Amino acid sequence: MTVAAALRLTEERLAAAGVETPNVDAELLVAHVLGVSRSQLHAEREREVPDGLNELVERRTRREPLAYVLGEWGFRHLTLKTDARALVPRPETEIVVERCLALLAGESAPRVLDLGTGSGAIALAIADEHPGARVTAVDSSPEALALARENSEALDLAIELHEAGLEAAEEGWDLVVSNPPYVAASEWDSLQPEIRDWEPRAALVGEGLHEEIARRAHTLRLVLEVGDEQAESVAAALDSLGYSNVTITSDLTDRERVVEGIR
Ligand SMILES: C[S@@+](CC[C@H](N)C(=O)[O-])C[C@H]1O[C@@H](n2cnc3c(N)ncnc32)[C@H](O)[C@@H]1O
Structure with missing residues (x-):
């Protein structure tokens, strides 16, 4: 599946699960599996999405916080490891x-x-x-x-x-x-x-x-x-x-x- 299709599908799944910001979350999840920043995504729209996206999206549809699903989160100048602890x-x-x-x-x-x-x-x-x-x-x-x-x-x-x-x-x-x-x-x-x-x-x-x-x-x-x-x-x-x-x-x-x- 291309990045463009994955973004569309992920946003739909997250919206159906009641996630408040399905668009932003979809972009961050897809960017994460590609190993690029969210702002770089537009240049990757025809690229194939690697394995692993589906598992992350499923976790997010269960309303697990995005920061736990990604395993890291920005705070001021730092990127911190984040999980349920x-x-x-x-x-x-x-x-x-x-x-x-x-x-x-x-x-x-x-x-x-x-x-x-x-x-x-x-x-x-x-x-x-x-x-x-x-x-x-x-x-x-x-x-x-x-x-x-x-x-x-x-x-x-x-x-x-x-x-x-x-x-x-x-x-x-x-x-x-x-x-x-x-x-x-x-x-x-x-x-x-x-x-x-x-x-x-x-x-x-x-x-x-x-x-x-x-x-x-x-x-x-x-x-x-x-x-x-x-x-x-x-x-x-x-x-x-x-x-x-x-x-x-x-x-x-x-x-x-x-x-x-x-x-
Ligand atoms: C609202 S969280 C803040 C975590 C972090 N400082 C932040 O801002 O993201 C509150 C933290 O205080 C800890 N905590 C709760 N009661 C405490 C207590 N009586 N003494 C020490 N830590 C406590 C909790 O385990 C939790 O990690």
């Missing part, structure tokens, strides 16, 4: 990294903690973009930590990784960053299948963790990713805990998703 890194989390880098500007060797590192996305991006930073990444999930370690080794970015919970924030840090679980258990059933049926529930469901991290953290700077509609109450909690310069940053779709403060 950890949450798929999201675009809004790239803004979290941006705020960390802004707060660390001018610091030559800051001590940074990424609390709940998952795939290692935040920790590795900070290590990549602030080479002097001494980054520690912890998670309560051994599976997530194993994936973060594989990413650290594959990218040759040295970070310290260990299994720990919120108590890690109590050591002294120049910056603590966290994208903790913040989905209410009552919302679980309404999540899209890609999240509900495939991503680790323990990475998503949690309540009150922002406030607890803010209370326990012994740090000069704190940066937290928050869910929709949570920014104002988390910012108020930081204010009442004595943080100064409390600031809310929106993501590229204008949703308030990052709260930071200085101690």
Whole structure:
């Protein structure tokens, strides 16, 4: 089958399965099996598609996240290995990294903690973009930590990784960053299948963790990713805990998703 025909057929199958962006997903899957970038696809339209596409498309029709099917996902300047051991890194989390880098500007060797590192996305991006930073990444999930370690080794970015919970924030840090679980258990059933049926529930469901991290953290700077509609109450909690310069940053779709403060 040619690339042009495979793109048409794949898009139809994904649309029938209820995938939200069948066109984009079809292009990324076909590009992946060809080993080319999505932008190069138009030059390959008459080429034969190699074996392997059908298996990937079937996985995607079962609503497995595209990042797990591809096995890798872009995050800032990095390509991270992604699978069901950890949450798929999201675009809004790239803004979290941006705020960390802004707060660390001018610091030559800051001590940074990424609390709940998952795939290692935040920790590795900070290590990549602030080479002097001494980054520690912890998670309560051994599976997530194993994936973060594989990413650290594959990218040759040295970070310290260990299994720990919120108590890690109590050591002294120049910056603590966290994208903790913040989905209410009552919302679980309404999540899209890609999240509900495939991503680790323990990475998503949690309540009150922002406030607890803010209370326990012994740090000069704190940066937290928050869910929709949570920014104002988390910012108020930081204010009442004595943080100064409390600031809310929106993501590229204008949703308030990052709260930071200085101690
Ligand atoms: C929303 S995910 C964020 C993953 C990654 N930082 C990212 O932004 O893509 C939350 C992570 O926190 C971890 N986690 C949940 N509760 C935790 C706790 N009490 N202590 C440490 N890690 C925790 C989960 O295992 C999960 O990997």
